[in-house]
Amino acid sequence: MKFILRRLNLLNDVCFGFLLTDKGVFTTLEPNPPITPPGIYTCKRRWSNKFKSVVFEITNVPGHTDVLFHVGNFRSDTQGCVLLGLGLDLETKSIQKSKIAFKQFMDSLKDVNEFVLEIPEVM
Numbered sequence: 001m002k003f004i005l006r007r008l009n010l011l012n013d014v015c016f017g018f019l020l021t022d023k024g025v026f027t028t029l030e031p032n033p034p035i036t037p038p039g040i041y042t043c044k045r046r047w048s049n050k051f052k053s054v055v056f057e058i059t060n061v062p063g064h065t066d067v068l069f070h071v072g073n074f075r076s077d078t079q080g081c082v083l084l085g086l087g088l089d090l091e092t093k094s095i096q097k098s099k100i101a102f103k104q105f106m107d108s109l110k111d112v113n114e115f116v117l118e119i120p121e122v123m
Helices: 098-108
Strands: 002-008 014-021 024-031 039-048 053-058 067-070 082-085 114-119
Touching: 002 024, 014 098, 024 098, 039 067, 067 098, 082 098
Parallel strands: 002 114, 067 082
Antiparallel strands: 002 014, 014 024, 024 082, 039 053, 039 114, 053 067
């Protein structure tokens, strides 16, 4: 199973993107510049003490650990992780419906322990 994270370089402090999965598309938000460089990564299911829930971690990010997919709507909600949503708002620099998106993402991966993530260069 392979997912693709396509980033859009629209704003100075926020990096929006789209996570393309076999079950649909999610809006993403990361800090700009993102801490995860373009490349191919393995994402693994694990428990997060911080979020008190099961999440997926992007493994082998150079110089970083605990790079997760998790809930959040604003730049202040992430220190380098990938936030998931169902829409974006350029005016507020936010993504929308993050809790719903994260639940859909995790439900779609309920029987999956890991997947491959491709992050291409920004176009």
